[in-house]
Amino acid sequence: MSFFKNLRAGLAKTRDGLVSSLKKAVQKDNNEDLRETLEEVLIMGDVGVHAADRIIESIAGREGDRWELLQQEMLAILGGGNGAEPYTAELRGKPHVILLVGTNGSGKTTTAGKLAAKYAAQGKRVILAAGDTYRAAAIEQLAVWAKRADVEVISQERGSDAASVAYDALTAAIARGADLLIVDTAGRLQNRSNLMEELAKIRRVLKKHGEEYPHETFLVLDATIGQNALSQAKLFHEAVALDGLIVTKLDGTAKGGMILAVRQEVDLPVRYVGVGEGIDDLMPFAPEDFVKALLD
Numbered sequence: 001m002s003f004f005k006n007l008r009a010g011l012a013k014t015r016d017g018l019v020s021s022l023k024k025a026v027q028k029d030n031n032e033d034l035r036e037t038l039e040e041v042l043i044m045g046d047v048g049v050h051a052a053d054r055i056i057e058s059i060a061g062r063e064g065d066r067w068e069l070l071q072q073e074m075l076a077i078l079g080g081g082n083g084a085e086p087y088t089a090e091l092r093g094k095p096h097v098i099l100l101v102g103t104n105g106s107g108k109t110t111t112a113g114k115l116a117a118k119y120a121a122q123g124k125r126v127i128l129a130a131g132d133t134y135r136a137a138a139i140e141q142l143a144v145w146a147k148r149a150d151v152e153v154i155s156q157e158r159g160s161d162a163a164s165v166a167y168d169a170l171t172a173a174i175a176r177g178a179d180l181l182i183v184d185t186a187g188r189l190q191n192r193s194n195l196m197e198e199l200a201k202i203r204r205v206l207k208k209h210g211e212e213y214p215h216e217t218f219l220v221l222d223a224t225i226g227q228n229a230l231s232q233a234k235l236f237h238e239a240v241a242l243d244g245l246i247v248t249k250l251d252g253t254a255k256g257g258m259i260l261a262v263r264q265e266v267d268l269p270v271r272y273v274g275v276g277e278g279i280d281d282l283m284p285f286a287p288e289d290f291v292k293a294l295l296d
């Protein structure tokens, strides 16, 4: 229940921007009016053109409680296709390996720390790998999170090969019988092909330890970039095989509707959402909770 409260609090700005105008929009009796007003409100709410159209079609000219229909369609968008199965967050290997990718500032390092804390609190032995080797500050930041989460961190000096950090970290994680290894990475998109090559290389060297590694590769997306998340998701998904998305910074943005746009356009499940900078501010994503927190 505290998860839900946090999520609801995190979505406050999106809800403020969306709910009252949506409620007004669904009351239009003229279908033309209804479509137009809904379209406007949904696009303003960063829901994206295609998801907006789906929602409008589910209401306009249909019988039934429109607010109910709207919620059902949002749920269908968020929970359909890849992502229809509930996520168990189960660790499938010893160690289980999670690779976090995304652009600079999207929240990878913070998410690595939050995830580490979450599993450590369940008694799991967690290791963090400092795969962003470009800035000393990045390595330092991960070390701070490791301390906060009370887990180990494996790093090399600044400028070292990220793939070699990842490989060595997995070697150590196996040797130490760790339950979970989380690999943080760099995200300099201005050097796009280098970054994608580096990420692909990290995946390749992890696989030298076994085809199953990494078990999960998550793209970390900053919610405040709204519709730009779509092109980022497509770009990363082409270059690195992704298993899911983590959407951060839902707090403090009115663009929370972007999750619907991303789910409509990219067939990748959202696994977690970030709703703050604190260690506990990472929520597992459940479509029902999200719709309820957004609209209720």
Ligand SMILES: Nc1nc2c(ncn2[C@@H]2O[C@H](COP(=O)(O)OP(=O)(O)O)[C@@H](O)[C@H]2O)c(=O)[nH]1
Pocket (backbone or CB within 6 Å): 102, 103, 104, 105, 106, 107, 108, 109, 110, 111, 187, 220, 248, 249, 250, 251, 252, 273, 274, 275, 276, 277, 281
């Ligand atoms: N408000 C808020 N800030 C976040 C969240 N996740 C990350 N941040 C902040 O975003 C900034 C960039 O995060 P960082 O983890 O360093 O991004 P990275 O470059 O992808 O590793 C930091 O100031 C974080 O505290 C979130 O869910 N909510």
Ligand SMILES: [Mg+2]
Pocket (backbone or CB within 6 Å): 108, 109, 110, 132, 138, 184, 185
């Ligand atoms: Mg980082």
